[in-house]
Amino acid sequence: MNQIIGKKRIEDLEVTGNKWLNEDYFVLTLRSEEILPDIRAGQFTQVKVEGSPETFLRRPISFYDVHPSSREIRLLIRKAGAGTKRLSALNKGEKVNMIYPLGRPFSLLEGNRFLLVGGGVGLAPLYLLGKELHRAGKEIVFLFGFRSAGQLFDLSQFKDLGELYLTTEDGSKGEKGLVTGHPVMEQGWDAIYTCGPEPMMKVIAAVAAEKGVPCEASLETLMGCGFGACLCCAVETVHGMQRACVEGPVFNTKELLW
Amino acid sequence: MNQIIGKKRIEDLEVTGNKWLNEDYFVLTLRSEEILPDIRAGQFTQVKVEGSPETFLRRPISFYDVHPSSREIRLLIRKAGAGTKRLSALNKGEKVNMIYPLGRPFSLLEGNRFLLVGGGVGLAPLYLLGKELHRAGKEIVFLFGFRSAGQLFDLSQFKDLGELYLTTEDGSKGEKGLVTGHPVMEQGWDAIYTCGPEPMMKVIAAVAAEKGVPCEASLETLMGCGFGACLCCAVETVHGMQRACVEGPVFNTKELLW
Amino acid sequence: MVDLEVKIGGITLKNPVTTASGCFGYGLEYTDFLDISRLGAIFTKATTGEPREGNPSPRMAETPMGMINSVGLQNKGVDHFIEHIYPHLSAYDTHFIVNVSGSTVEEYVEVASKIDVLEKIPGIELNISCPNVKEGGMVFGTDPVSARKVIRAVREAYHKTLIVKLSPNVTSIKDFALIAQEEGADSVSLINTLLAMAIDAERRKPLIARITGGLSGPAVKPIALRMVWEVAQAVEIPVIGLGGISSATDVIEFMLAGATAVQVGTANFIDPAISLKILEGIIDYMERHGFSSVKELTGALEI
């Protein structure tokens, strides 16, 4: 059922890899038969989960990595419930129906030194963003928070793009505590990008606002459609209710009323 | 979730084989971890179909063959819709949850010469019945009807138990026409057992009634539960509404008001 | 140990997990699968004055995460129940609550009176919501005047715990709950099935002989939950919640919405041992969340 008309696609992609990174996270690699469209960091795909009676709607997943040459995309997924569990069990060669690319990506903000703050599976879009910024010659620093070392996985690909600081809530790796308390937050940044749990992003946004640093956050709102038709993903902003799937998921935090 | 209390069981059985016989029929072999209960020809199992959003209720399937020594049972299944399609895709090692054994089996009727008339997937319980009758030293003859030769599969295991006559509607194999027109029907039988499409069974029952031959038929009624609780499988009989899953699925045809 | 006891009228249930009428026979069909004595109560199949054959077949159809049934009130009548079934029930250490049905107010009263004298039956569930009969049943449950009449008459004739089972096929279910409360019912149970239909497109025929039937199963749960919530806000008497329950989580949801106890219906057909698995799940939830009494869950939704 491949239909490639215009910009958004409905397409069956083939699983070319599926690998656990730790107990909860896995990376799903999918290949398109067609040339990939332009996909930008912060955009997402609506994934149809087959063979799961509990999973009626599609599941929104950010792009973690994109390889135009091999026509492959990678998704970093946390096993949350029935849908992601089913995705974790996909085998090579199986097909996955996706609608993509969706949503407003991160913007290339003014300046040269950027901090990318991620929590848990919120790392996913920050890798692709890191690649984009790195390619644009920017200096980037990652600051990632996890609950504990058990949630961690090999982050060397991030380190290829820039410096990386870690915090864990229990101190089992990196600094003990939350990302929001990490000293690197205090350095002078031209902009901050963030993706992770909402309470974390709110604090980051508040720090940024206080320092007058531009900040973009990627929200994880529940979605009905993912492409602007249902108005279920509404987010309160200074411009009124906006759709996380079209006007977001990336928002400038000063526009958010959260 | 194995629970083996009393006579009926809820049990996860392991798939030890799954083989297509032709385009529509397949044989699913399942092994129990426990000693098999007493299973009689005409009884059935309620199979839970996992991973199929369309399949809410269990699916009733007759026992085709039972091997107490290897603790294996075999089911002969026709791909009818979503549920049986999913069952056809099961791989070795996967588990299938079943409730069994259910229903009233065929009875050992008086006499020595029995005709077993089957149509399509209705052959399934007749094989187990053939084995039981053969073991009891009875003479048995199978009369099977198919739409065309394409529906056929290797019937040699039936031939080990008794003579076998075939009809196909298009004459592509055996006699052309319906089982109900086959000359073997006219021979003198001590009893007739039948399982297949209802119109076929009705004619068989009428012939038997006319000749005064006892006849048992296994009905394929829709089932809600399969173990007597919902009253959804009601069949009109001379004794009032009876449950196909408890008082049946095998009925003496002279009791049926159909 | 957590305290699982709840009270419905004069009946103390050892836990809030009971099984729904028409979905659990008289319990006896399930003894191979579980120890039915561990259930809070068992609601029996509908019982009428005279024996009934129920509706013609086919009586059921599968739907997306649900099923439609049109069994009708097939049962052997109240006298058969008293003579042949009742004597077997005392072997089990749980409450049997008889689901009482009829075509006329007189029939309801007759059945209720006959059950009233049965020592081991602590209560009845007045079924004014069966969508699968031409007369009586849902007619009583969808018209406020008839509902009041039948509840009043039965209340006069029946002296133990009276639970009124409400129909969801109404504009405002809480109006009916209030009528039940006003007429002295001890509790209301909801929901019965939603009137529904299924068609075989290929044969262009209804899938059910009687054309329409009652929808049950997980598909209806969100509607049932809303109705329990609405009713629990409106009445003082305990509410028994049901409709699509198939997990402990579902039960917690119904209790948070205001139910004091719950009934498990259609889910028993798919897993006949589910009711006790649900009970285990409730205990687990209570322990994880630090509830010592299950009563604390009732109405504990934070809004």
Add this chain to the structure above:
Amino acid sequence: MVDLEVKIGGITLKNPVTTASGCFGYGLEYTDFLDISRLGAIFTKATTGEPREGNPSPRMAETPMGMINSVGLQNKGVDHFIEHIYPHLSAYDTHFIVNVSGSTVEEYVEVASKIDVLEKIPGIELNISCPNVKEGGMVFGTDPVSARKVIRAVREAYHKTLIVKLSPNVTSIKDFALIAQEEGADSVSLINTLLAMAIDAERRKPLIARITGGLSGPAVKPIALRMVWEVAQAVEIPVIGLGGISSATDVIEFMLAGATAVQVGTANFIDPAISLKILEGIIDYMERHGFSSVKELTGALEI
């Protein structure tokens, strides 16, 4: 070639497959996925007199084979529609039918009158069944007196095809269909969503900010089908059927039950190209069963 044309009031649809209000935006959100000009019609998102922000988030929850939404009537108002959206619609060769909502009879009339003069809009769908607003909406659709008042007022003000969208949250939906017919509506469409609720058991909070919302999707199909059947038996005007449709088979079922056309709602979210796949499936069915005109399917259930 099979004849797919159907008529609803003064509107000739090139085929009976249309898309439901609130599930297809103004069609423009779908142009990447399919040629919307091939649809019989597109029912727009609700339009009100003034701009509305809709309800707070979260606005949705997933349920077994369905979803609950409480979007409310978020839209930029009728004037914005006329100035900014209407001009884009003439690029597409299909009918846009505007879903009209309001809190008062006056607001409904105001919106209807403003739409009346739009040349390219051949009809409106009067939404008296939205469960997600405090005032208006479903209040009109569940009270016969209010329903009659608003339909009568809009009928006077609006001169093209008037379709009244009915609420399923009533005891007898056919009563409301008859009121619509009596007041001169050209057609009725049904069903809107069923009032429902979802709870997060772990957090003990409603999953939806407004606590309750409207249930849609395959879960509700058996109820919708029964209601279409009931209404089609009762009225002379064409019935537009919807509720859970996600395949051509579903559409055939609704038409056999008496629908002249159908709307595809929630299913568009899961497969945005589904409406045209459904159309292909209908053609296939007609060819296999020897129907030359799709009109022959309407009410062709054999009972």
